[in-house]
Amino acid sequence: MRVLAVARNTFREAVRDKVLYVLLLFAATAILGSKALGWISIGQDIKIVKDISLAAVSIFGVLIAIFVGTNLVYKEIDKRTIYTILCRPMHRWEFVLGKYFGLAALLALVTVVMAFVAAVYVVILGGGLDIVFFEAVLLIYWQLLLLTALAVLLSALTSPILGAIIVFSTYIAGHATTIFTELPPQFDGTFSKRVLEAIYYIIPNLSNFDIRAEAANGVPVASGYVLWALAYGTVYTAVLLVIASLAFQDKDV
Numbered sequence: 001m002r003v004l005a006v007a008r009n010t011f012r013e014a015v016r017d018k019v020l021y022v023l024l025l026f027a028a029t030a031i032l033g034s035k036a037l038g039w040i041s042i043g044q045d046i047k048i049v050k051d052i053s054l055a056a057v058s059i060f061g062v063l064i065a066i067f068v069g070t071n072l073v074y075k076e077i078d079k080r081t082i083y084t085i086l087c088r089p090m091h092r093w094e095f096v097l098g099k100y101f102g103l104a105a106l107l108a109l110v111t112v113v114m115a116f117v118a119a120v121y122v123v124i125l126g127g128g129l130d131i132v133f134f135e136a137v138l139l140i141y142w143q144l145l146l147l148t149a150l151a152v153l154l155s156a157l158t159s160p161i162l163g164a165i166i167v168f169s170t171y172i173a174g175h176a177t178t179i180f181t182e183l184p185p186q187f188d189g190t191f192s193k194r195v196l197e198a199i200y201y202i203i204p205n206l207s208n209f210d211i212r213a214e215a216a217n218g219v220p221v222a223s224g225y226v227l228w229a230l231a232y233g234t235v236y237t238a239v240l241l242v243i244a245s246l247a248f249q250d251k252d253v
Contacts, residue, residue: 006098014106027060046127051216053118061144069151070163072099093245111141136215142233143209149240156248174206
């Protein structure tokens with residue numbers, strides 16, 4: 001119940017954040033403006049609209065997770081409201097999980113709104129929607145949950161600016177993990193290659209959540225792939241939340 005109370009308060013605070021609505025406006029503009037790029041490729045307009053719309057849901061969802069998530073715990077410490085909260089009969093891990101679930105609920109709402117706008121727009125343009133489109137939206141949301149857990153962890157450890165840089169860098173690197181392993185032969189046996197391989201195993205492989213190409217072309221994904229990706233994201237998120245709880249438990253506030 002205490003986790004839910006913190007989650008409700010976090011959700012209410014986040015909903016009042018003006019940055020949220022600015023980002024949603026940009027997302028809607030990107031989705032509705034995707035038709036302009038569709039005109040460039042004759043006969044490919046619906047595919048391009050689907051692809052750009054899903055990309056907008058992903059990118060702007062990540063930006064919301066970054067701008068809100070990296071401030072979640074830090075703001076409470078900076079304003080010293082954390083002392084009032086922790087004076088209550090509440091464990092620190094409950095506070096961390098409450099913050100996380102509050103933002104997760106916000107991202108669920110935001111993802112549904114953006115996906116709804118995209119879906120309606122595709123239908124208005126005469127396109128069709130199949131199950132893989134909604135699977136792509138689900139995996140995008142699961143990716144956001146993972147990055148939110150990372151944002152909460154960093155919010156308890158560092159400043160919002162540094163946390164935002166690390167989360168966004170993880171988002172970029174996580175979608176380009178192959179560059180860490182597919183190196184030219186001259187890198188064999190070098191220290192640089194060992195470092196890059198270590199990074200490959202540490203950062204989340206976010207390309208597991210990217211099936212935009214399949215959704216845009218209406219190509220079904222392999223049986224069981226979505227469940228595997230969801231399981232991968234759930235385990236990674238759980239590990240990050242455990243680390244965040246332990247880090248905040250030992251933090252001197």
